Amino acid sequence: MIFADATLARRIETAECGLSRAIVQAAVDRGADALSIPIGGGAAVFTGTGSPINKVIGMGFDGTPDEEAWEIVERQFAGKQCPVRVELSTLAEAGLAAALTRRGYVLTEFENVLGFDLSRLDDRVPANGSRVTLHRNEGDVSTWIDTVVEGFAHPDGSPQSNESVAEAGLKRIMEDFARSAGFIRYLARVDGMMAGGAGLRLAGGIAQFCGASTLPVFRRLGVQSSLLAGRLADARDAGCDVAVVTTAPGSKSNHNAQRQGFELLYPRAVLVRDTTG
Secondary structure (H helix, E strand, O other), X not given: XXXXXXXXHHHHHHHHXXXXXXXXXXXXXXXXXXXXXXXXXXXXXXXXXXXXXXXXXXXXXXXXXXXXXXXXXXXXXXHOOOOEEEEEEOOOOOOHHHHHHHOOOEEEEEEEXXXXXXXXXXXXXXXXXXXXXXXEOOOOHHHHHHHHHHHHOOOOOOOOOHHXXXXXXXXXXXXXXXXXXXXXXXXXXXXXXXXXXXXXXXXXXXXXXXXXXXXXXXXXXXXHHHHHHHHHHXXXXXXXXXXXXXXXXXXXXXXXXXXXXXXXXXXXXXXXXXXXX
């Protein structure tokens, strides 16, 4: 069992902030009007209209932002006609949530951060795994993007957050993920045929799992289990101690993660202020 304290939460939120900033840089490199603003030990990031990456992340472990810091962020987001979405760990500094509500931020939802203790990893062989082969960073980036987007375009059960994004927007988001610094792409084949893909990023001993999907015709053949097992083993071998995934509470993704041995570490509260009016 992992004990989630503020020290672990700081590591996870710092890694999450690092990923978000790397995605911003990838968006800038493709010519997008993206931005990253440091605030409260985290960052306010924007990569394009409608992107789920548009948010304030990693805040609450290095002091409380002052009025001027918030005004800068809110002014920049208002100029892009984008509400300010703050994803705040429940282990962040006490009083920060209250300060946000005083500024007009409204609690809209929660998300769960789940973790896997890599010191307890066994060398598991997934069911039907003998038919599945994994490949890291193989071939053209577009192959990974197309495979993952196609899987997300056909939800299996309760939709995940990525599945609610229009396909064109999702393709752009996955391109930014794929081209961000430190991002590792995985492709899975079943009997030699392309079947699914997933992503991994390693930072500060934290392994961040993201972007996993399977093409409909290859579901229930062990693709997701193989992608999970491969990434867990790679993360452990790289010296990480905790693997992390973020899901919507009560979702199929949350259920699947817990079934595979992930445990709830802490929720994030999502607070939003619409500064576009």
